[in-house]
Amino acid sequence: MSIDLEQIDELRKRANVSYEDAKNALEQNEGNLIKSLIYLEKQNKIKPDDKPCNDNTxxxxxxxxxxxxxxxxxxxxxxxxxxxxxxxxxxxxxxxxxxxxxxxxxxxxxxxxxxxxxxxxxxxxxxxxxxxxxxxxxxxxxxxxxxxxxxxx
Structure with a gap:
């Protein structure tokens, strides 16, 4: 299965990971976004958002x-x-x-x-x-x- 940039961007947005980590996770999980998120979570690679709390409206x-x-x-x-x-x-x-x-x-x-x-x-x-x-x-x-x-x- 080929991984496209849209899938990588979506995974990056949800998990706050690098392009490389997102691409590897998608490849390991045959392009499945949910499995990739679980994979990254088990690898402790999901990062919290960089937004400080004062960005709150x-x-x-x-x-x-x-x-x-x-x-x-x-x-x-x-x-x-x-x-x-x-x-x-x-x-x-x-x-x-x-x-x-x-x-x-x-x-x-x-x-x-x-x-x-x-x-x-x-x-x-x-x-x-x-x-x-x-x-x-x-x-x-x-x-x-x-x-x-x-x-x-």
């Missing part, structure tokens, strides 16, 4: 998210003075580990008229900034009204 997605988070900044300003400038990845880690403190801090920042911005790599504004702006406007109106009522009393 899950890890690629996580890596991509972390990269985007590192390139995106959370900036808190008060009258054009930067109070806080950190990457979003760090902000998320802090928010997860100290959620109550972060929530109180954000509320205080909004009440004291600090501007919260999410700035992408190319200094692009994020869609979230529109929401931050709307919240700031509402909170400013409320705090102004409260201050006016306190002054009249």
């Amino acid at each position: 899950f890890f690629k997605n996580v890596k991509s998210l972390i990269k985007k988070g590192n390139e995106t900044k959370l900036i808190i300003k008060k009258n054009d003075n930067v109070v806080l400038n950190i990457c979003v990845t760090l902000a998320v880690i802090i928010a997860i580990s100290a959620a109550p403190i972060v929530i109180v801090g954000l509320i205080l920042a909004v009440i004291t008229n600090h501007k919260i911005r999410i700035v992408k790599k190319n200094n692009e504004d994020s869609q979230v900034n529109k929401i931050f702006d709307k919240v700031s406007v509402v909170v400013n109106k409320v705090t102004t009204k409260i201050n006016e009522e306190l002054k009249t009393e």
Whole structure:
């Protein structure tokens, strides 16, 4: 029986062996792919895939998210003075580990008229900034009204 390149490639793909090993295994087993795989397995010639675990799509997605988070900044300003400038990845880690403190801090920042911005790599504004702006406007109106009522009393 003649062995063709397609059979050798298929065996190489399945067993991760050299061309020579694949050809010899197929010749020893009359071109039978299954018998050749068993033969190579008994000879301890089947090698594990060279792909590291980080080739997994899950890890690629996580890596991509972390990269985007590192390139995106959370900036808190008060009258054009930067109070806080950190990457979003760090902000998320802090928010997860100290959620109550972060929530109180954000509320205080909004009440004291600090501007919260999410700035992408190319200094692009994020869609979230529109929401931050709307919240700031509402909170400013409320705090102004409260201050006016306190002054009249």
